Amino acid sequence: MANNLKIEIVTPDRKVLSEEVEYVGAPGIMGEFGVLPNHVPFLSALGIGNLHYKQDGKAHYVFIAGGFAEVSNNQVTILAEVAEKATEIDVDRAQKAKQRAEERTAKAKEKVDAARNQASLKRAIARINARSCGKNAGTC
Structure with a gap:
């Protein structure tokens, strides 16, 4: 150990x-x-x-x-x-979540909505990156 x-x-x-x-x-x-x-x-x-x-x-x-x-x-x-x-990450689902977050961010009128959308976008991008890194045998 x-x-x-x-x-x-x-x-x-x-x-x-x-x-x-x-x-x-x-x-x-x-x-x-x-x-x-x-x-x-x-x-x-x-x-x-x-x-x-x-x-x-x-x-x-x-x-x-x-x-x-x-x-x-x-x-x-x-x-x-x-x-x-x-x-375990479903890349298609993460890509769709990313797209939705980007669309909502572009339309956001209130700061609260913008912050929530940015957090959703960050989670989607991190999931996509994790899956990509895992598939490429750790070459990130």
Whole structure:
């Protein structure tokens, strides 16, 4: 375990992932952060984006939307509002959501609507990127 971390990703609905990994990179609200074995204890709020981890030298991706990350004793625990492995993402659905968000953003009259549409757009783009990265064997 000295050269690995345990990562667990949990949403209100299910356990998305529980694996031994070499590295974790996650989308914190103040920017992306990375975790290697023996990292100091750490707590961060998560934004919208793609968490990636290395396992056996290969990169894997998980779409994350909000939540918290805790790092302690070579374990990374992600409590996410939404999390989907790249392999689970329906790209057609994400493309349609992206298109709808772009159309609504163009028509938005109130700042609240614009902010909501921007968040929808960001989630759709992050899902598409996660799926693309997963298909290209981590070449993102």
